[in-house]
Amino acid sequence: MSDRLILITNDDGIDSPGIKKLAGIAVSYGDVYVVAPDSERSGMSHSFTYKTDISAWEYDIGVQGVKAFASDGTPCDCVRIGALGLLPRKPDVVLAGINAGYNISSDIQYSATVGSVLEAAFQGIHAIAFSKGVGQTDNDTVVDEYIDGILSGLIDSKLDYNQAWNVNFPLCTKEECKGIMRDCRISMDAFYKDVYDKRFEDGRFYLKIRQGRDWEASEGTDLYAVINNYISIGTVTNIK
Secondary structure (H helix, E strand, O other): OOOOEEEEEOOOOOOOHHHHHHHHHHOOOOEEEEEEEOOOOOOOOOOOOOOOOOOEEEOOOOOOOEEEEEEOOOHHHHHHHHHHHHOOOOOOEEEEEEEEOOOOHHHHHOOHHHHHHHHHHHOOOEEEEEEEOOOOOOOOHHHHHHHHHHHHHHOOOOOOOOEEEEEEEOOOOOOOOOOEEEEEEOOOOOOEOOEEEEEEEOOEEEEEEEOOEOOOOOOOEHHHHHHOOOEEEEEEEOOO
């Protein structure tokens, strides 16, 4: 067993299947701690709590050899309280995911999965985010086939300060997957086509998002990779 200390978090909540799968794989690479939100915190980007207390409590996620804590904080909070307070020392690596839904293109701006690894990078900790496509044909065969090899290759592949790895698994079977596309750029193509439905009631406007996506992308980008059934591996960078 390596003396590597690993912290895992997510934005889907501590009971999500993705974090349990990731923790179960990570135990082969070191001493694993999980600090994750007690419920879903998607779309919270890099937000963190600084005017009120953050609570955390021990939580059994059912993965042998893993010590876990649930928290009422954001994913960014979970990295901070884990790395700076709950763990016996600062972790060597932070893993986030496996997120249910891609973190690609302009979605990275909103993603709390990506926000959590960028917080780790800001703290000087090597970090990797994992996400997968979801839909009616959703299955984990691509994840199961490739994730161990990808983690093995990236866990010691240190990046520049303020950078983190970002991995996305396509929405297809392992037979349909064409392999890994590395060094993917973040797609700057217009991905979001959102509109808001509006109603007026009791003196207020109520607005609810109706999501739209443009599934076309430039070659060599993360979005292009997953559209074409490749695993996307690229990097994300904090503001410098």
